[in-house]
Amino acid sequence: MQEFRGLGLGAGSGGQGAGGNRWRMRELAESEHFDWPIFRRALRAFVPYWPYTIVVTIVILAVSLGGAIPAWLTQKIIDEGIQRRDMSLIVEYTLALIGVSIGTGLLGVLQSYLSNLIAQNVMADYRIAIFRHLQRQTVGFFASRQSGDLVSRVTNDVTAIQSVVTSTLVGFVSNLLSIAATLFLMFSMNWRLAVLAVVVVPGFVIPTQRVGKSRQQLQGQIQQWLSKMTVQLSESLGVSGALLIRIFNRQGPEEKEFAESNRTLRDLQVRQALVGRWLFMWLSMFSSIGPALLWGYGGWLVVKGDIGLGVIVAFTALLSRLYGPLSQLAQLHVSILSSVALFRRIFGIMDVEPEVVDGTRAIPDNSVQGSLRLEGVSFSYAPSPRETRAEGPAAANGRSRLPGGGTGGGMGEVGGTPERPAERWALREIDLSIEPGETVALVGPSGAGKTTLLNLIPRFSDPAEGRLLLDGTDTRTLTLHALRAQMGLVPQDPFFFHDTVANNLRLAKDTATIEEMEAACRAAQIHETIAALPEGYDTVVGERGYRLSGGERQRLAIARVLLQGPKIVLLDEATSALDTVIERKIQDALAVLLEGRTALVIAHRLSTILKADKIVVMERGRVAAVGTHAELVARDPLYKQLYETQFHVEAELEGR
Structure with missing residues (x-):
């Protein structure tokens, strides 16, 4: 496909916007005149x-x-x-x-x-x-x-x-x-x-x-209701949505909602044909x-x-x-x-402008040392002005899963009006240094900003203030491809495409041979499980990997990062709900993954904290304390409380 020059991704606006009904009325009013x-x-x-x-x-x-x-x-x-x-x-x-x-x-x-x-x-x-x-x-x-x-x-x-x-x-x-x-x-x-x-x-x-006016208005409404039906179908027919609907016996209400949308769409199309x-x-x-x-x-x-x-x-x-x-x-x-x-x-x-702009500098392979530094980093979920002005169908057409049609709030909301959503600061003035090969654990209560901080490292978002440095270089100047090639991410809930085990592994390295995949899976303690599947590495894992257990998905995600071979590992550890045997396998796999690599880990387990070179305690988007486990237990009340209420209980259970 040739590069398409005619579309003109020009400056404009976009975003969810506030008030889907207001957007719809404004859009229909504007559509009465030729643009x-x-x-x-x-x-x-x-x-x-x-x-x-x-x-x-x-x-x-x-x-x-x-x-x-x-x-x-x-x-x-x-x-x-x-x-x-x-x-x-x-x-x-x-x-x-x-x-x-x-x-x-x-x-x-x-x-x-x-x-x-x-x-x-x-x-x-x-x-x-x-x-x-x-x-x-x-x-x-x-x-x-x-x-x-x-x-x-x-x-x-x-x-x-x-x-x-x-x-x-x-x-x-x-x-x-x-x-x-x-x-x-x-x-x-x-x-x-x-x-x-x-x-x-x-x-x-x-x-x-x-x-003309009536037919144009009807055309806009028809496209909106088509979008609404597509939203419901994609949510209801996916594995997660189908499971949720069946758990709460929502088949009847879902069918009723779809039938109502279908009738509305039918009536609009009939009106358009007869207008x-x-x-x-x-x-x-x-x-x-x-x-x-x-x-x-x-x-x-x-x-x-x-x-x-x-x-x-x-x-x-x-x-x-x-x-x-x-x-x-x-x-x-x-x-x-x-x-x-x-x-x-x-x-x-x-016209929705990307919030993260690609840099221009590339990084030669194997040249990264792995040091990270955050200088005065603050991050806000406040929408930009352009986000409140345009592109409302996502909100206008979508089914609200919250009472009253709300979209939910977040930590640190400040003010807000129906026209301008509330400002939400997730991180404030973060200063943090991570040396090459160092494992740093992030701990803190829910909503403290741990995941937000983790997502800033590969530039899934950019900070509102401050900067992030990789080996002394501002990450904004680097190409996204070069930056992310140095980083491997193991999320709390790993995602897999409805494809084979091999193809899901090749997302990390598309030229990987079967021998390389097997070596990575052995290191991640998952090779024997894959080999026992009906078609081995050619077995389809199902949508989102639902044919695999939680522990198997975790280990397969680790294998995928091992196959990638990054210098920096970002880990949202999630082993607390697994049995001891599976957890031990995952911990062994993590030990292989983190060896010799810079690691930033959201810690959920005591074992991760004890092995970390440095622990960062976060509270309300700020760094409350930094130190080793012994130092923090002795001098930081928040960490001591977290340790006693969560990690100390875990230690007692492991000691029984």
Whole structure:
């Protein structure tokens, strides 16, 4: 796929925003007016395919002429052939009529192929551009949005663009050329009948303007409800969602909610199909008035001998080629307005600027020592101003899992209004140094900022203040690929794709051989378990790895990081809920993983703390104390309390 230059990931705004209903009303109000900037930006998508556009325009012109010529040939057959009883002319014009019909039909197929080719290319470009743009977003971006809504943008909204190309843009050119060819032929045959045919044209154009607003609003609502249904399907049909629904016996309410959404979508689509029913009745009426006037006036001219009968027959055939395209052309602005709602949703996602900007400096392999330093680091969950202004479908369409539709709060909220969400500081003025090969444990109560601090190291997010240094280099200056290649992460709940064990391991190293994978798995105490699976390393682990136990997923995640071979390890340890045997295997695997590497560990177990070179106690987003286990027990009340309430109990259980 070529790099798509027409999409224009320009500066703009995005974000969840506050108040989905307010966003929806604002979006619908804005959609009542034609948005030229949005439409011009949408048209840039077709620039890379201008050669196809020229060819399809030529083909449309030929089809338009081919559609009008049969009426002229019919007039010749009647006036010059039948009335003069000239059989040779009848045969000649009949063969020409057949040839023109066949040629026009073949050109029509070519026109359909070219217009769909352009549409499919544009859709493919939009899909890859949106997907590529989403890959540049931070983890926090996805945490604040529903995956189903994002999927709907990439699939439903982009797919709807096809009608913009095949119906709207191609239809505009086709109808315009068809009208021009038809009028040219009409006036060349008889200008008086042509004027009579044009008299009723305002009756086609004026009523059409009244339905554009309604159809555009309905198009926006339809896309929103499609997004809502996609969200529910992605949540309910995933393993985690399906398990949660069954645990709480929510099948009935889920079915009811989906049925209600389905009915709403059905009703909206029916309304969209019928919104112009009075318009169509009006157009049908004028479609009958035109031929009636033509036969009345034309018949009088035939009786007088001013024109031949074939002229009236030809004009009657041409009227359908005049009024039909005129009707469609008059409705074109309706389709254009509807397409604006689609592009507004698409651009709403594409205009969300990534919070983390890629650096430019690369790091040579094996050149990293592994020292980390945090200088005055503060991090806030406060949304940027752009986040409160745009792109509300994720909130507007999504199902709220919290009472009253809230999104939940967080540690350290300060103030906040319905228009501006509350500011939340997760970290404040963190100063911390980690030497190469040192293991540092992070401890503290829930909400102290441990995970937030861990996520700043590989730049899943950037601090609001301060900086992070890797071997003395500001990590913002490094390329994300180079930075993250030096770091391995074992999360508390490891994620695995619905794929084989081998392919999940190769996420860390796509060139890994089976021998390398086996060596990593042996070191992680998981090889024997994998070898016992039905297809060994080719066994599919299921969605999110649900075919594996919790301990097996942990060890497989460790094996994956071992295969990667990073210099720095980030570990959100989660072994407290495992039995002693499995925990021992994981601890042995961790010992191999951490050996010779710089490690930052969120500690949940006493064994991790005792083995750490340094312990960092965190409280309310700040570093409360730093030291060894013995030092902190002696001088830090918070750590002593944590030790006595959590780790001391654990030590007693292990001693029994």
